[in-house]
Amino acid sequence: xxxxxxxxxxxxxxxxxxxxxxxxxxxxxxxxxxxxxxxxxxxxxxxxxxxxxxxxxxxxxxxxxxxxxxxxxxxxxxxx
Numbered sequence: 861x862x863x864x865x866x867x868x869x870x871x872x873x874x875x876x877x878x879x880x881x882x883x884x885x886x887x888x889x890x891x892x893x894x895x896x897x898x899x900x901x902x903x904x905x906x907x908x909x910x911x912x913x914x915x916x917x918x919x920x921x922x923x924x925x926x927x928x929x930x931x932x933x934x935x936x937x938x939x940x
Contacts, residue, residue, distance in 0.1 A: 885932035897937065904933035 886893050889903040907929045909915070916922035 883928075883932070885935050888928055888932035889936065900933065900936050904929060904937075908933075 886895065889895075889900060889907065891899055891903045895903075908926065911922045911926040911929060913919075913923050913926060916926075
């Protein structure tokens, strides 16, 4: 299975499970599918800084985007 896609997962929020849609982590980070680890890390740092909750206090959309960017980076930076 291509680790860049999350087919279906469940996110638990306050005891409720909600389905998350298919996610292309390369697209989330705006990098090509043949991006190097250095390019992935650079894209993550740029986006994490842009959408960080401390920079966007009270902005739920930015908070959700930050979480999505973080999840994409965790998945793509995992060597397995």
